[in-house]
Amino acid sequence: MLLVLPVELVLIEGKSKNMERARRVLEMKGITKQYFGNTVLNNVSIDLYPGEIHALVGENGAGKSTLMNILFGMPVIHSTGGFSGEVLIDGEKVELMSPAEAMQAGIGMVHQEFMLLPGFTITENIKLNREPTTKNALSRLFRSKSLDYLDVPTMRKDARAALDRLDLAIDEWAPVAGLPVGYMQFIEIAREIDKKEVRILVFDEPTAVLTETEADRLLESLRRLAADGIAILFITHRLDEVMAVANRITVLRDGETVARLNRDEAVVERIAELMVGRKVEKVELPPRAKEPSDEDIALTIDNLVVDMPGEMVRGLSLSVRRGEILGIGGLAGHGKLGIANGIMGLYPASGRVSKNGENIPLNSPEEALSRGLAFVSEDRRGVGLLLNEPIDRNIGVTAMQVQHKFLKSWPHFLPALRLEDRAELRAYAEDMIRKLDIRCLGPNQPVRSLSGGNQQKVCIAKALALEPEILFVSEPTRGIDVGAKRLVLDLLVRLNRDHNVTIIMTSSELGELRKVCDRVAIVYRGRLAGILPPDASDAEFGLMMAGRVGKEAV
Amino acid sequence: MIQSPEQKKVESGRDVSLDMRHIVRTNGVPILFLALSITMAAVAGLSPAFLMNEVITRFARNSLLVLSLLIPVTAGMGLNFSIVIGAMSAQAAAIAVTLWGIKGVSGFLTACLLATPLAAITGCLAGLVLNRAKGREMITSMILGFFANGIYQLIFLFLVGSVIPFNSKSMLLPQGVGVRNTVDLINIAQSLDKIWRPVISGVRIPVVTVLVSLGMCVVITFLLRTKIGQDLRAVGQDMNIAEVMGIKVDKTRIIAMILSTVIAAWGQLVFLQNIGTLNTYNSHEQVGMFSIAALLVGGASTRRATIFQALIGVILFHTLFVVSPLAGQKLFGVPQIGEYFRVFVAYGIIAVALAIHAWQDRQMRKEAIREAVLTE
Ligand SMILES: Nc1ncnc2c1ncn2[C@@H]1O[C@H](COP(=O)(O)OP(=O)(O)OP(=O)(O)O)[C@@H](O)[C@H]1O
Ligand SMILES: [Mg+2]
Numbered sequence: 063m064l065l066v067l068p069v070e071l072v073l074i075e076g077k078s079k080n081m082e083r084a085r086r087v088l089e090m091k092g093i094t095k096q097y098f099g100n101t102v103l104n105n106v107s108i109d110l111y112p113g114e115i116h117a118l119v120g121e122n123g124a125g126k127s128t129l130m131n132i133l134f135g136m137p138v139i140h141s142t143g144g145f146s147g148e149v150l151i152d153g154e155k156v157e158l159m160s161p162a163e164a165m166q167a168g169i170g171m172v173h174q175e176f177m178l179l180p181g182f183t184i185t186e187n188i189k190l191n192r193e194p195t196t197k198n199a200l201s202r203l204f205r206s207k208s209l210d211y212l213d214v215p216t217m218r219k220d221a222r223a224a225l226d227r228l229d230l231a232i233d234e235w236a237p238v239a240g241l242p243v244g245y246m247q248f249i250e251i252a253r254e255i256d257k258k259e260v261r262i263l264v265f266d267e268p269t270a271v272l273t274e275t276e277a278d279r280l281l282e283s284l285r286r287l288a289a290d291g292i293a294i295l296f297i298t299h300r301l302d303e304v305m306a307v308a309n310r311i312t313v314l315r316d317g318e319t320v321a322r323l324n325r326d327e328a329v330v331e332r333i334a335e336l337m338v339g340r341k342v343e344k345v346e347l348p349p350r351a352k353e354p355s356d357e358d359i360a361l362t363i364d365n366l367v368v369d370m371p372g373e374m375v376r377g378l379s380l381s382v383r384r385g386e387i388l389g390i391g392g393l394a395g396h397g398k399l400g401i402a403n404g405i406m407g408l409y410p411a412s413g414r415v416s417k418n419g420e421n422i423p424l425n426s427p428e429e430a431l432s433r434g435l436a437f438v439s440e441d442r443r444g445v446g447l448l449l450n451e452p453i454d455r456n457i458g459v460t461a462m463q464v465q466h467k468f469l470k471s472w473p474h475f476l477p478a479l480r481l482e483d484r485a486e487l488r489a490y491a492e493d494m495i496r497k498l499d500i501r502c503l504g505p506n507q508p509v510r511s512l513s514g515g516n517q518q519k520v521c522i523a524k525a526l527a528l529e530p531e532i533l534f535v536s537e538p539t540r541g542i543d544v545g546a547k548r549l550v551l552d553l554l555v556r557l558n559r560d561h562n563v564t565i566i567m568t569s570s571e572l573g574e575l576r577k578v579c580d581r582v583a584i585v586y587r588g589r590l591a592g593i594l595p596p597d598a599s600d601a602e603f604g605l606m607m608a609g610r611v612g613k614e615a616v
Numbered sequence: 617m618i619q620s621p622e623q624k625k626v627e628s629g630r631d632v633s634l635d636m637r638h639i640v641r642t643n644g645v646p647i648l649f650l651a652l653s654i655t656m657a658a659v660a661g662l663s664p665a666f667l668m669n670e671v672i673t674r675f676a677r678n679s680l681l682v683l684s685l686l687i688p689v690t691a692g693m694g695l696n697f698s699i700v701i702g703a704m705s706a707q708a709a710a711i712a713v714t715l716w717g718i719k720g721v722s723g724f725l726t727a728c729l730l731a732t733p734l735a736a737i738t739g740c741l742a743g744l745v746l747n748r749a750k751g752r753e754m755i756t757s758m759i760l761g762f763f764a765n766g767i768y769q770l771i772f773l774f775l776v777g778s779v780i781p782f783n784s785k786s787m788l789l790p791q792g793v794g795v796r797n798t799v800d801l802i803n804i805a806q807s808l809d810k811i812w813r814p815v816i817s818g819v820r821i822p823v824v825t826v827l828v829s830l831g832m833c834v835v836i837t838f839l840l841r842t843k844i845g846q847d848l849r850a851v852g853q854d855m856n857i858a859e860v861m862g863i864k865v866d867k868t869r870i871i872a873m874i875l876s877t878v879i880a881a882w883g884q885l886v887f888l889q890n891i892g893t894l895n896t897y898n899s900h901e902q903v904g905m906f907s908i909a910a911l912l913v914g915g916a917s918t919r920r921a922t923i924f925q926a927l928i929g930v931i932l933f934h935t936l937f938v939v940s941p942l943a944g945q946k947l948f949g950v951p952q953i954g955e956y957f958r959v960f961v962a963y964g965i966i967a968v969a970l971a972i973h974a975w976q977d978r979q980m981r982k983e984a985i986r987e988a989v990l991t992e
Contacts, residue, residue: 136860137856137859137860160859160862161859161860161861161862162862162863162864165862173860177857177860177861178857179850179853179854179857179858180853181849181853182849182850182853186846190850190861190863191847191850191858191861191862191863193843193846195842195843200838201842207843208842208843208844208847209839209842209843209844210842210843211841211842212841212842212843212845212846
């Protein structure tokens with residue numbers, strides 16, 4: 063057999079002195095996993111010391127979640143033929159065939175998808191299947207733990223304690239259904255830190271749905287947990303987070319380990335390069351023939367009020383210039399996310415929004431879509447995708463319904479009877495797969511089996527299929543790796559320059575806004591605080607986001 | 617610092633002011649049936665005492681069977697049509713105690729003891745089958761009921777008296793093989809009802825039987841407060857998440873089926889002791905249909921059913937059963953019209969409920985597509 067070694071295999075087994083003395087709590091050796099003949103992990107090894115934060119980074123689809131699913135004994139692994147390689151806990155070989163066994167072995171995991179039951183309260187979710195119980199006559203009689211009463215007061219007390227450790231001032235008896243995504247993530251984390259027996263904790267992109275402030279709090283919790291001696295495996299696409307907390311960093315690329323670094327020898331650029339396998343260049347903004355100006359306004363927002371829990375908009379007015387990329391920034395909870403959601407009719411809204419002087423009726427997504435507006439939502443985890451349908455249909459479904467695209471031309475007088483044009487759809491999807499670098503087996507693959515980041519790329523492709531005049535994108539690079547991030551930003555700029563799409567981009571990453579936007583509007587307490595040019599100083603942005611400055615600077 | 621969303625509180629505050637409308641909207645079915653029952657009772661001109669008597673008897677006789685449906689609904693398995701399997705186990709036990717001549721309450725208890733393992737085993741088998749038909753439990757359980765009926769008939773029509781020794785000629789068909797169409801359950805007839813049956817202002821109340829039903833409510837409430845109850849609810853909400861959280865999903869679903877089948881067996885014994893005769897090949901046939909109809913009349917759905925809905929459903933459904941033939945007699949001079957009406961109601965409500973269920977499923981799928989269309 064021919065063994066091809068990756069060229070830049072930089073396995074630097076550097077351990078600090080006290081780690082050498084400590085025993086490894088986890089070793090995964092030579093893990094290889096195939097999905098339907100497709101090798102997604104090839105001879106991957108990783109190990110973990112108590113009290114260590116070990117970051118696992120890699121592009122979308124590199125195999126990070128798969129490796130963690132193996133560790134956690136997830137059903138999807140065993141129902142697709144298992145894996146080869148060894149898992150050792152405390153130096154002893156284990157075979158984890160189910161999540162229950164993994165938990166027993168002291169492994170906790172915050173999954174990339176939410177694992178919360180919406181009909182249960184926060185407490186019930188935190189204590190799910192680990193409920194403290196009290197004995198009663200019947201359970202004594204039958205000697206069955208199943209018949210024990212749930213000890214609700216203790217459950218609530220434990221849940222409260224876990225929430226308090228995360229500084230989460232939320233009623234522990236509130237139902238999970240309807241909570242904002244950021245909360246759900248913290249509840250999942252509360253569940254894991256509530257497990258007293260946990261020694262290994264896996265976090266699969268916990269910060270992807272969090273705002274920067276929330277993410278900072280999460281990192282703080284990670285440090286505290288590590289200080290308590292828990293070994294942490296931390297998956298993220300935000301390399302600054304890696305630099306902030308990780309002791310060691312393992313880089314995966316296309317299912318192989320390409321590097322293992324100590325923090326002191328790691329720099330963000332180097333990690334990014336290792337992940338992508340090429341240099342990550344800076345985005346150069348191409349010039350325009352005609353600069354957008356206040357003479358030519360595409361969208362006017364007047365006194366917009368949006369009732370979006372946690373992101374209320376309370377009377378915002380803003381004019382968007384035709385052909386510009388307008389950034390919307392601001393701190394979490396100040397309503398920047400509510401703007402697009404309100405205009406697109408996803409949350410109750412009032413006020414006046416007009417495009418080219420024509421009024422857009424609010425509270426109706428159909429109206430907004432049919433008037434050439436499109437929206438890439440920030441809430442892309444699971445919702446917004448037909449998980450069992452193939453990639454191409456997911457990309458085409460909105461354009462098909464709203465604009466009768468990708469349909470056979472006959473009978474043109476009765477669009478309802480027109481069949482899907484598979485060939486056209488497929489060709490379009492293939493083009494998108496190439497442009498956005500969606501890692502998949504082909505346009506036929508069901509979206510469910512894509513990696514998290516690649517599912518997000520499908521969401522973006524879907525909005526682009528509408529060829530909108532005005533495109534709202536919220537948190538477009540959340541949960542996407544550095545390489546793909548650049549691709550997405552590039553694509554937005556190209557759309558803007560080549561196809562003259564007006565883009566309104568909401569993001570909690572100020573850096574990214576400043577990179578591609580013509581102007582950045584800052585929202586404070588649900589209203590416009592001001593608009594800054596992208597090259598304004600950090601201090602100016604900071605002051606405006608804190609509500610100190612209140613006048614337009616552009 | 618993250619604070620709890622204020623929005624929630626505002627909304628719940630608004631709910632209170634809309635209380636009345638909310639109640640009507642969420643309890644449309646029972647309210648409709650209540651109105652129907654009252655109208656028909658008025659038309660028929662029944663005396664309240666007569667009506668009360670009838671309804672209490674039927675309540676005592678049927679509520680256990682309806683309660684047996686609750687646990688599978690909680691476990692997300694929908695309406696369990698295969699409770700007829702429990703009923704068949706009960707009938708086998710009833711035939712046995714009649715054959716052995718065990719009389720009175722001890723006969724009834726022996727029948728219960730005998731029916732329990734039978735129902736547990738058959739329930740377990742049904743659970744195993746349903747675990748292979750996840751997402752299609754209702755239709756599968758209905759077919760299972762028919763299948764079990766075939767086996768039941770094979771045993772009692774052909775094997776008893778030929779392969780299975782049976783030493784009571786009087787209970788067998790004339791040719792000496794197969795149990796007669798009707799078996800007089802002299803030994804256990806009314807055994808539970810007549811323990812204490814005081815008459816309060818003209819209404820005879822079978823106290824012990826009613827207490828058995830209420831006792832079962834307590835037991836179910838108890839079960840749902842235990843660890844296994846929490847597991848059942850978790851599995852009912854999302855099997856995948858429950859599995860990932862380490863709950864043994866298949867085992868939990870089998871437990872739900874065993875509990876349901878056993879309670880149904882006891883329920884059928886209560887039913888039979890009240891009626892006093894066994895229609896060997898028919899008594900069980902409509903158990904599933906009528907119990908499910910009663911539960912649905914109480915306002916339950918295939919995803920959510922409470923004890924309260926079960927009890928209200930039994931009362932409303934059987935009130936309608938009592939008054940509709942009499943109203944038919946009064947209005948048209950033909951009691952059959954009422955008779956047709958109640959059969960129509962029983963099957964109609966199931967059909968409508970299942971149609972609504974299917975429609976909701978489609979709606980949810982559409983909603984998912986819509987959401988997908990709109991939120992990119
Ligand atoms: N159930 C499945 N069936 C088939 N292929 C799968 C399945 N789950 C994952 N894959 C494939 O395995 C590869 C690795 O996916 P994985 O989810 O591990 O990526 P990841 O590193 O977590 O990426 P991301 O950062 O986007 O979450 C992908 O190409 C994906 O399409
Ligand atoms: Mg992943």
